[in-house]
Amino acid sequence: MEEDLKTSIRGEVLSVKDLPTLPDVLTEVSKLVEDPDASTEAIAKVISRDQVLSAKVLKMVNSPIYGFPGRISSIQHALVLLGFNVIRGIIISTSVFDMMEQAMKGLWEHSLGCATACTIIAQRAGFEDPEEYAVAGLLHDLGKVVTAVQLPDLHQQIVETVQARDITYFQAEKAVMGFGHDRINAWLARHWGLPANIRESMSRHHAPQLAEFYKPMSCVVHLGDFLIRLFEFGTSGDDQTAFLRPEAMKELGFRMSDLDRIMDSLADQLMEVSDVRF
Amino acid sequence: MNQSVPDSLFYRKQQAFLLSPDPELAALLQSLWPVEEMEFRVFDKGRRAIEFLFTEPPDLLVVDGRLDDISASDVAGLVKSENVYRQLPVVLCLDAADLQREWDWNRVEVDDFVLRPFSPEEVRARINLTLCRAMRALDANPLSKLPGNTSIIQRIQQLMDQEQDFALAYCDLDYFKSYNDRYGFSRGDEILMMTARLIVNTIKGFAGVQSFVGHVGGDDFVFILPVDKVEEACKRIIAAFDDIVPHFYDPEDRRRGHIRSTDREGNVRTFPLMAVSIAVVLNEQARLKHYGEASAIAMALKKKAKENPKSCYVIDRRKD
Numbered sequence: 001m002e003e004d005l006k007t008s009i010r011g012e013v014l015s016v017k018d019l020p021t022l023p024d025v026l027t028e029v030s031k032l033v034e035d036p037d038a039s040t041e042a043i044a045k046v047i048s049r050d051q052v053l054s055a056k057v058l059k060m061v062n063s064p065i066y067g068f069p070g071r072i073s074s075i076q077h078a079l080v081l082l083g084f085n086v087i088r089g090i091i092i093s094t095s096v097f098d099m100m101e102q103a104m105k106g107l108w109e110h111s112l113g114c115a116t117a118c119t120i121i122a123q124r125a126g127f128e129d130p131e132e133y134a135v136a137g138l139l140h141d142l143g144k145v146v147t148a149v150q151l152p153d154l155h156q157q158i159v160e161t162v163q164a165r166d167i168t169y170f171q172a173e174k175a176v177m178g179f180g181h182d183r184i185n186a187w188l189a190r191h192w193g194l195p196a197n198i199r200e201s202m203s204r205h206h207a208p209q210l211a212e213f214y215k216p217m218s219c220v221v222h223l224g225d226f227l228i229r230l231f232e233f234g235t236s237g238d239d240q241t242a243f244l245r246p247e248a249m250k251e252l253g254f255r256m257s258d259l260d261r262i263m264d265s266l267a268d269q270l271m272e273v274s275d276v277r278f
Numbered sequence: 279m280n281q282s283v284p285d286s287l288f289y290r291k292q293q294a295f296l297l298s299p300d301p302e303l304a305a306l307l308q309s310l311w312p313v314e315e316m317e318f319r320v321f322d323k324g325r326r327a328i329e330f331l332f333t334e335p336p337d338l339l340v341v342d343g344r345l346d347d348i349s350a351s352d353v354a355g356l357v358k359s360e361n362v363y364r365q366l367p368v369v370l371c372l373d374a375a376d377l378q379r380e381w382d383w384n385r386v387e388v389d390d391f392v393l394r395p396f397s398p399e400e401v402r403a404r405i406n407l408t409l410c411r412a413m414r415a416l417d418a419n420p421l422s423k424l425p426g427n428t429s430i431i432q433r434i435q436q437l438m439d440q441e442q443d444f445a446l447a448y449c450d451l452d453y454f455k456s457y458n459d460r461y462g463f464s465r466g467d468e469i470l471m472m473t474a475r476l477i478v479n480t481i482k483g484f485a486g487v488q489s490f491v492g493h494v495g496g497d498d499f500v501f502i503l504p505v506d507k508v509e510e511a512c513k514r515i516i517a518a519f520d521d522i523v524p525h526f527y528d529p530e531d532r533r534r535g536h537i538r539s540t541d542r543e544g545n546v547r548t549f550p551l552m553a554v555s556i557a558v559v560l561n562e563q564a565r566l567k568h569y570g571e572a573s574a575i576a577m578a579l580k581k582k583a584k585e586n587p588k589s590c591y592v593i594d595r596r597k598d
Contacts (some may be wrong), residue, residue, distance in 0.1 A: 083482060
């Protein structure tokens, strides 16, 4: 039974052709790409607030057709290499959610908040290209979007399980589906040819100690996810306190005082992010 | 129907051969284009034309299936089996009965066919399309699919002949060879594909102006823009390239900021990360008459640009 479910879900996940997104960002981006004076930076900024559009853009630029698969993990770079026509095509072919929009908004805010946290954490740790950590943070719960879109009944079951048993969404996924969104993330990222660092942190953000090649990035996303839940910014499907793996703190060379600093910056920046309407 | 294409589809007069015993077909074809646009040389026997095909290859070959001394597919095969002549577009003229049998188009390598009874409009449109398609296909760089040398030279000469002001920029990559030696050809190709995309999108970003991007080959690219836009384009290309290229190195090389590679003499040397050099020639007040002058100036400038290991551009501002 469970085995069947796995394969059927896997088949469905791999057939994801169209992930819808929320109307607000899409409207804003659509306006920008029709404006001949809009800069790539401005468009990148807006797309970077939307996990589905970001994922689509990275999927496109990393496809073998372009000739440099798995090399690009920055939205800004992706836009330079794709160009306006292709971006316009992606925007045109993206639909909007017509279901559970309210529930999805929480997840969008959570993802955007996590991206913000990852930037701050990466800067604090002294890593180069903090923007790439933001992308990893933004995409860390994409698997949840896929479940909601592709398997609404199961999604509903997971949400009910969270409430009935008072457990995390991640635990409820495992109880209902036999695996969590980290596995879906792994399939998705592989299927879409996303760069290895983004791929690993998407699939290892709940267990960064198991990351093989890009442990620092996986740890940044893990910590970002933890902090943004602490702030209760958006919702990731439950209201549990997440577990912070001590290995992540060690890997990043952080002490509690570092966390204080990060949380101060995060509080400031979330104020700005909150001004973004959803 | 008989008017010439305004500002002709072709950059110069086209020479065409017609191999056909049918005088009506010859008359039809000759009536479809003014002679200064396309000139048909008619052979009523196929064999006689073969030698001329090889010594004075035309721009277009139209072969009638009604030839009685050699089959049309043999003529096409002769042309298409030699790499030197392969690009010559070949159009067959067939009778409806010819299509009763299944053709093996992999064996009969022609570009198109027209069918009796001929519709003059259709014949004209098909042959025009065949010629344009052949020009595009022939000259596209196999890796980037950007227009290659022939189109580049044509475009530049055209602008010069029209005495238009334009800026012509030559881009190439510093230390591309050492990247190739260190990481292998397929990763080298990734760099070229990335660079092509970057230049194309940067140039296309200047909306509403006449522009052109070509790929000379290897790591050499060319673009054309109006004089007042070119400096901004150089800055954008350099900024984007310098930003993106480090991501194409392995993490440890990227951290070090250079790669270790063996040079042509077999010595191990260190090379900086790749950079882009751009040499820009301005053609104002019809200063330049020939493509050769522009490329000579550009090559001299490129030497200057290459002296700087970092990405840079040099603009030739001489007004002589």
